[in-house]
Amino acid sequence: MKTIVTGGAGFLGSQLCDLLLEKGHEVICIDNLVTGNTRNIEHIHSERFTFLKHDVTKPIYFGDKIDYIFHLASPASPVDYLELPIQTLKVGALGTYNMLGLAKEKGARFFLASTSEVYGDPLVNPQTEEYWGNVNPIGPRGVYDEAKRYAEAITMAYHRYHKVDTRIVRIFNTYGPRMRINDGRVVPNFIGQALRGEDITVYGDGSQTRSFCYVSDEVEGIYRLMMSDYTLPVNIGNPEEHTILEFAQIILGMIGGRSKIVFKELPVDDPKQRRPDIGKAMGLLGWEPKVGLEEGLRETIEYFNYIVRNSRQ
Numbered sequence: 001m002k003t004i005v006t007g008g009a010g011f012l013g014s015q016l017c018d019l020l021l022e023k024g025h026e027v028i029c030i031d032n033l034v035t036g037n038t039r040n041i042e043h044i045h046s047e048r049f050t051f052l053k054h055d056v057t058k059p060i061y062f063g064d065k066i067d068y069i070f071h072l073a074s075p076a077s078p079v080d081y082l083e084l085p086i087q088t089l090k091v092g093a094l095g096t097y098n099m100l101g102l103a104k105e106k107g108a109r110f111f112l113a114s115t116s117e118v119y120g121d122p123l124v125n126p127q128t129e130e131y132w133g134n135v136n137p138i139g140p141r142g143v144y145d146e147a148k149r150y151a152e153a154i155t156m157a158y159h160r161y162h163k164v165d166t167r168i169v170r171i172f173n174t175y176g177p178r179m180r181i182n183d184g185r186v187v188p189n190f191i192g193q194a195l196r197g198e199d200i201t202v203y204g205d206g207s208q209t210r211s212f213c214y215v216s217d218e219v220e221g222i223y224r225l226m227m228s229d230y231t232l233p234v235n236i237g238n239p240e241e242h243t244i245l246e247f248a249q250i251i252l253g254m255i256g257g258r259s260k261i262v263f264k265e266l267p268v269d270d271p272k273q274r275r276p277d278i279g280k281a282m283g284l285l286g287w288e289p290k291v292g293l294e295e296g297l298r299e300t301i302e303y304f305n306y307i308v309r310n311s312r313q
């Protein structure tokens with residue numbers, strides 16, 4: 001099985017490359033390294049693995065057959081997509097268009113990494129796949145949310161019109177080793193600050209909720225969805241919901257040290273709550289998260305501890 005992973009040098013993409021190699025795939029990792037890093041794939045020495053530095057907003061051609069395309073390329077953290085708004089829109093639109101074109105030409109199965117951000121600041125909790133969302137298209141976060149909503153729309157259009165075999169996952173906040181410590185997402189932020197003995201910054205009063213999925217659970221769900229025959233979007237995330245303040249307290253409790261929790265102004269359009277309804281993933285894929293919060297955080301803290309000690313990021 002010849003499989004492309006776009007965004008394969010990123011956090012989730014590199015973990016997916018590992019899983020695919022374990023499952024016997026030949027993997028072509030395509031990444032322009034805008035937010036990813038070859039450090040995430042330097043441990044891979046398999047002959048079944050190739051890395052191509054390429055921007056997927058530009059077309060790419062392959063002579064050989066391709067069986068599967070996992071399209072994960074996109075800036076993903078708010079810090080990244082607010083810094084790279086046009087690139088984010090381009091990779092959601094042109095990048096997805098190019099990869100769908102390749103899937104059509106090769107008769108490959110196409111997989112879109114979409115996001116819980118398509119639900120925006122949701123008015124229902126938990127979010128089921130049938131919920132259409134509450135997104136501000138012209139707010140600063142709109143560049144990411146709307147890019148992914150467009151990517152879903154063009155994926156379904158290729159599915160319906162060109163009969164391309166497609167899958168769509170809506171990924172909810174995922175954490176674990178190979179995230180960048182300075183990528184601005186909650187888990188690396190809190191852990192990095194606690195490890196450096198700095199104050200932990202909570203935005204708003206910390207009452208907004210999130211649910212965090214450990215990365216090994218997330219990539220297992222992604223793999224199962226690709227191998228299933230279900231073509232509508234599926235939520236993959238951990239439904240265990242905590243307030244951001246609780247997260248800060250849990251991480252502080254695990255790391256110890258002298259950090260205090262401090263509060264700063266909430267960013268524009270920050271969702272107040274996020275929790276996936278995973279009924280579909282459980283029913284269709286027999287998937288549910290296995291790694292508990294403390295266990296996942298322990299692994300992640302160990303990884304970031306190593307990064308901080310070696311100052312590699």
Ligand SMILES: NC(=O)c1ccc[n+]([C@@H]2O[C@H](COP(=O)([O-])OP(=O)(O)OC[C@H]3O[C@@H](n4cnc5c(N)ncnc54)[C@H](O)[C@@H]3O)[C@@H](O)[C@H]2O)c1
Pocket residue numbers: 006007008009010011012013030031032033034035036037054055056057071072073074075076077091095113114115116170171172173174175
């Ligand atoms: N991690 C999460 O919690 C989460 C949540 C929802 C959705 N997602 C989605 O999962 C995917 C992976 O996210 P991640 O957390 O691993 O982020 P990441 O930033 O670590 O990885 C994204 C990768 O895409 C690459 N990339 C970006 N634009 C590209 C382009 N034009 N051409 C080629 N490569 C490009 C980056 O260099 C990077 O390696 C993204 O599509 C993201 O939207 C992630």
